[in-house]
Amino acid sequence: MRRIITRRSSVHGKGLFALAPLREGERLIEYKGTVKSWRAATRDWERSGAPGHTFFFGLSNGRVIDGGNRGNSARWLNHACEANCQAFEEAGRVFIYVLRDIQAGEELFISYDLALDNDAGDASRLDYVCRCGSGQCRGTMLAA
Numbered sequence: 737m738r739r740i741i742t743r744r745s746s747v748h749g750k751g752l753f754a755l756a757p758l759r760e761g762e763r764l765i766e767y768k769g770t771v772k773s774w775r776a777a778t779r780d781w782e783r784s785g786a787p788g789h790t791f792f793f794g795l796s797n798g799r800v801i802d803g804g805n806r807g808n809s810a811r812w813l814n815h816a817c818e819a820n821c822q823a824f825e826e827a828g829r830v831f832i833y834v835l836r837d838i839q840a841g842e843e844l845f846i847s848y849d850l851a852l853d854n855d856a857g858d859a860s861r862l863d864y865v866c867r868c869g870s871g872q873c874r875g876t877m878l879a880a
């Protein structure tokens with residue numbers, strides 16, 4: 737039985753939603769995609785001509801999972817400052833876990849906590865403004 741579905745999100749573009757109730761602690765889905773270097777991922781994304789939406793998930797070894805290439809629906813997870821899901825890296829793979837009980841119909845979120853290069857300018861920081869609408873919103877998808 738399918739437990740999650742991709743549909744239009746009120747927060748940003750498409751989102752991932754629960755089709756059935758989900759339980760805290762469940763392993764939901766793997767974040768799939770081609771593993772490559774950041775440089776290759778950025779180059780491929782620029783060549784794809786699809787600006788505005790990246791599907792990169794940074795790994796602790798400095799490489800990145802490019803969900804835009806052989807990815808699955810996990811790439812549609814939006815960011816929220818009070819996320820109801822969390823990504824954990826296990827031996828070079830990334831799995832999404834449920835952080836609290838979730839009702840059918842709720843959108844699923846993870847906290848991106850993105851790290852930008854120090855030399856990234858204010859313009860690129862603006863690309864990461866958060867509009868999740870939570871009372872705890874930090875106003876950015878970047879790590880504190």
Ligand SMILES: [Zn+2]
Nearest residue numbers: 817866868873
């Ligand atoms: Zn927020």
